[in-house]
Amino acid sequence: MRNADVVYVGHMGDFGVGTSVVEITDPSKPQLLRQIPVPKGTHSHKVQLADGLLLANHEQYPYRVGVPESAGLVVYDVATPADPRRIGFLPIDGLGVHRIWFDGGRYAYASARETGYRNRILIVVDLADPARPRLASRWWWPGQHDGDRERLDDDSDVGAHHVIVRGDRAYGGYFDAGVVVYSVRSDGALELIGSLSWAERSGGHPHTHTALPLGDRKLLAVTDEAIEPECEGARKGIHLVDIADERRPREIAQFPVPAGDYCSRGLRFGPHNLHENRPGTFQSDRIVFATYFNAGLRVYDTTDPLQPQEIASYVPEPPAGQRAIQLNDVLASADGLIFVTDRLRGGLYILRRV
Incomplete structure (x- = not known):
């Protein structure tokens, strides 16, 4: 995601780095400004940017191995583009958030692995108060929930x-x-x-x-x-x-x-x-x-x-x-x-x- 002369780059892998903040004032010579860490067993490979907010995922990594120390959706204030400031977090009971869509407004959309569901489902996140993101609703394919009568x-x-x-x-x-x-x-x-x-x-x-x-x-x-x-x-x-x-x-x-x-x-x-x-x-x-x-x-x-x-x-x-x-x-x-x-x-x- 690009914010003026700064880009935010998410990383695959369990090596402690979630998001890199890179200055591109001169695009031919990008400069690494800082890297936001993530806990063990967690990666943060996707970001979304709108309305002065940067959203990033926390998800189990390696996939299907171990338990992540952090699973959910992180909210940063990027009023100062080069210095994201964490202001909110939505925890997920499960293996975390994979991919996000947010282009401004009240709601963000994400896929998540939650306890009680088979594979990833869709969640809707209410950002009316970005410091207190709230899970507003879910959607899943029939048969994904443990209690569904349908079976996959x-x-x-x-x-x-x-x-x-x-x-x-x-x-x-x-x-x-x-x-x-x-x-x-x-x-x-x-x-x-x-x-x-x-x-x-x-x-x-x-x-x-x-x-x-x-x-x-x-x-x-x-x-x-x-x-x-x-x-x-x-x-x-x-x-x-x-x-x-x-x-x-x-x-x-x-x-x-x-x-x-x-x-x-x-x-x-x-x-x-x-x-x-x-x-x-x-x-x-x-x-x-x-x-x-x-x-x-x-x-x-x-x-x-x-x-x-x-x-x-x-x-x-x-x-x-x-x-x-x-x-x-x-x-x-x-x-x-x-x-x-x-x-x-x-x-x-x-x-x-x-």
């Missing part, structure tokens, strides 16, 4: 990743359950309108991840997350989904897959995060930025929704000791700068659109 298949992987909120609608990925469309009530609560899964067609777990609305075109760019290394598991792609009928989303195209020897380069190959057209950043209802792990950053044009085209890419060399690059997240600024992070040891890359 033992080998299913149904769980929330996160939502992107636009007005009174929210769009997200729900792993095996696919892409989901919600209405957003006045109290922030979510109500399911429609969904579309391609898990059966993919022959495994597609790990459907992000659903980005493309302006007013009634289209979603939807990524699956390539979790398995070296192209193992079900095929992961980027899908263009028509939501003219929100109750019945339908896939109309898939984005081209990068050509090359990426499956043999090692680690992960496939899509992950998208630039999410946040307020104040680069906005487009046609251009889509996607991180693709060892295939770097890919840029697509969806002007023809039936034939998305790749128009640019950036694939840096991996850092020393890392088999392949693993570009993980991306933010495109309105001034032409693009910020991309590596999942492992590559750090922060600052690019410029040309």
Whole structure:
């Protein structure tokens, strides 16, 4: 996330560092200002910025190993951009918060692993008083709660990743359950309108991840997350989904897959995060930025929704000791700068659109 001439970078890994604060007055020479620590068994790899507040997750790491010393959502005051000041915390009874959406206003949205639920569910957080964030409501797929009459298949992987909120609608990925469309009530609560899964067609777990609305075109760019290394598991792609009928989303195209020897380069190959057209950043209802792990950053044009085209890419060399690059997240600024992070040891890359 960018705050004037400062960017906040979340980190994967249980090594004691949660968020780095980096000055970019001269983008060609970024300067590390400070690093916010996290407790043992915890990472803080996602941040959101709006209304003078920085939100960060606390989550178990390594995943499914041990018990985190801290699990929840942290609220910082960033009136002084270079010096985030912790003012609030929402504890989660469970393994913590994974991903967040907050673009201002009263409510933030997050995925969380809570005791009593299978895999991640969606939570709505009331920030009316940022110093005392409150869990306002939950939404989960039937069968995720221990008390549900419905039952999920033992080998299913149904769980929330996160939502992107636009007005009174929210769009997200729900792993095996696919892409989901919600209405957003006045109290922030979510109500399911429609969904579309391609898990059966993919022959495994597609790990459907992000659903980005493309302006007013009634289209979603939807990524699956390539979790398995070296192209193992079900095929992961980027899908263009028509939501003219929100109750019945339908896939109309898939984005081209990068050509090359990426499956043999090692680690992960496939899509992950998208630039999410946040307020104040680069906005487009046609251009889509996607991180693709060892295939770097890919840029697509969806002007023809039936034939998305790749128009640019950036694939840096991996850092020393890392088999392949693993570009993980991306933010495109309105001034032409693009910020991309590596999942492992590559750090922060600052690019410029040309």
